[in-house]
Amino acid sequence: MASMLFEHTTLGQRVLFGTGKAAEHVAAEIARLSATRPMVIAAEPERALAEAATTGTTPVLWWDDVVQHVPVEVADRARAAATEHSVDAIVCVGGGSTTGLAKAVALTTGIPVIAVPTTYAGSEATNVWGMTEDRTKTTGVDEKVLPVSVVYDAQLSRTLPVGLSVASGLNGLAHCIDSLWAPKADPINQAMALEGARALNLALRGIVADPDDLTAREQALYGCYLAAVAFASAGSGLHHKICHVLGGTFDLPHAQTHATVLPYVLAFNAPAVPELAARLATALGQNLAEGQDAAVGAVYALNVLREAVDAPTRLSDYGFTADGLPEAVERIVKAAPASNPVAVTVENITGLLTEALTGATPSPAVLTTV
Known part of the structure; x- marks a missing residue:
């Protein structure tokens, strides 16, 4: 049927x-x-x-x-x-x-x-x-x-510094990942998001290897465009709600905040959407072995990319402190989409932000509520 x-x-x-x-x-x-x-x-x-x-x-x-x-x-x-x-x-x-x-x-x-x-x-x-x-x-x-x-x-x-190229490209990748399960996600924007993720994964590695590589920079523009088109259709998911709070309320830098928060939101949501997680892992160059957990594979693939390009890892590096956690959590829980794959609570968002604050290694959690 x-x-x-x-x-x-x-x-x-x-x-x-x-x-x-x-x-x-x-x-x-x-x-x-x-x-x-x-x-x-x-x-x-x-x-x-x-x-x-x-x-x-x-x-x-x-x-x-x-x-x-x-x-x-x-x-x-x-x-x-x-x-x-x-x-x-x-x-x-x-x-x-x-x-x-x-x-x-x-x-x-x-x-x-x-x-x-x-x-x-x-x-x-x-x-x-x-x-x-x-x-x-x-x-x-x-x-x-x-x-x-x-x-x-x-x-x-071409003159965009490598560090900012990486943060900006991971911001584009965040559009891809958020578009997989945002409120209006559909098969068309999921397809564009996954192709965008594939292009950005290769482009960022190429830019880090050679900042003057125009082919890599073309791929980055191509990937970020697909990411944005997917995002425009799918709408703003949990990742972007978190980053809008961190940017608007605490004045954290836009690209670096997206780059830092991304793996934690992926680890938060991926266990609830294993099919999409598996497709994302493949787009990021990680072919899952038979029986391998899809969420673990997707987060691992993103972590490998982040390590390869020396991505931002801690919100504390950009001025966010534990003192800001209660207000940030309150605002995020209020703004979070009801359709997020995992139910959002004060407790789990506090955990997510605490890990992003300190730079703990992102890993999928065992879900008790989906």
């Missing part, structure tokens, strides 16, 4: 991929949109990359006030500037914070966004926005914030 029943939405977006082609592709998209007053958003450290990516384009406004987690007051200043300069297109060049600010402007103005990512955050491929106010990060879904075009150019990520 047939059992496949789901509803899947594919977001409408133009993707232009090509190393060394950013300026050409950005100019073509500006022309396609008939825009004559573009605004470029790029943090000061990315100014040179943004100038390279917009060669041949004449912006009416350069904006470099970019802050992680997009504080509402920063978004309001950028919105006011865009309105004052009659901006008719936004080109954002940078990582997730830069894309997030462009989305915040688009949310209230409807100005189309052309995203030029220089990291592997993946925000460019989703219709999800996020802003922070009073130590609380709020997210939402709105078609206005989905960039109309994404321009991928591996050359622009």
